[in-house]
Amino acid sequence: MGEPNPRANADDTSGKLANPPATPPPPPPPRPVSLLQPSQKKKQKSKVFRAFRSVFRSFPILTPVCKFPTLSGGLPDHTHRGTSSGNRITGTLFGYRKGRVSLSMQENSRCLPALVVELAMQTSVLQKEMASGMVRIALECEKRSEKDKMKLLNEPLWTMYCNGKKSGYGVKREASAEDLNIMELLKAVSMGAGVLPGNSEVEGPDGELAYMRAHFEHVVGSRDSETLYMLSPEGNNGPELSIFFVRI
Template identity: 75%
Template sequence: MADTRILPNTPIEDSYETSPRTPPQSTMPRNSSLVQPSQKKKRKTKAYRVFRSVIRSFPIIAPSCKMGSIPIGLPEGYRGTSGTRVTGTLFGYRKGRVSLSMQESPRCLPSLVVELAMQTIVLQKEMSAGMVRIALECEKRLEKDKTWILDEALWTMYCNGKKCGYGVKREASEEDLNVMELLKAVSMGAGVLPGNSEVEGIDGELAYMRAYFERVVGSKDSETLYMLNPDGSNGPELSIFFVRV
């Protein structure tokens, strides 16, 4: 995440394929123009999901976390060709923990907000190295339990194979929604916003990075977000894995 202001890009509308889960009920701030997600529910067969997951990724060894292997990204010729794309925003105060917001589009209410076990300034340093792999793991449930992975409340978090604490799902706060409102016209980019936090005071700045993410649903126990860089860009690579192990 950069510490420079940017001019917002023109937002692009995208379809969003959601898993069968109940959308979060958030308290809307006054004068908010964010809208509810469309809540499209398209179920695909298990065989198709497995096949799609296999052709989109290939494994590397990650001995520091429980996962035996994690995909390292989308094939070079494949990027930007899938129809499942969401807006992801990483934001937070420098001395505070960074949060991840996932939206159907920049104009929609968040469908997921996760507070990660990492300070914003630490994530900025990791991103400057060029490649970040975040794994959010939880224990497997009974086979008959149909709870989807993004409906969990708590995950053990690893960053580039190192355990760093816990990721916590939470309802979108009024401050979260205000941030999404301010960034409604931004489709991709990074910068800072004026903040109002007990951590850094009213003069503190809130850093953010927004991008499109490719969303791969392997099963109810596995979902992955791959950050998509603009065509021709050599920006940092970021992948976020939600898995049961």
């Protein structure tokens, strides 16, 4: 037997180092967002309407006294369906089953969210409330002085009530990359409910994100009161949902 050749061993070692193990492929890029900016036409129209209303209010008007039964916070507790006193928008409630539910308001399903509010309620709890047939969510904040006045839906923090019971605090936030991805996935959905595959980094590989999307009538009562009424299709006896934004 001949002596081992150290040069051959060195060559073998260098050959192994020259072929390192393959690295895993990079994760796929995020889904491109093709959502559109909300149109400005309705905003201009609403300004003209507000100007007309302010002039109209200068005339003496006699109005009958009418009292409604109210919930906590002085909100009307009456069924409101199929009227035309407000603008129709797209509203989406979404969230992980064990996480908090969020509300997204869009001009329509193809537009970027105009408002995202994280509500003080777990998604699973809201689903149980919806099964009862009627849900009234009130988001309340304190009135500001005239110099600090801002648009109602720009308020950053809300005290939340669900069917008259205080639930905690709702928080307005900017739409995150995940929010935009969800709205992009649901762009073709005008109404409906279901689940989407969740983000494994948040809820684990088995996490699912539940959503419910519907048309809402957006009614502006005053500078301190706006309401969303969920519109159900004709002849549908599904759950009723109203969301009140008020300054008190």
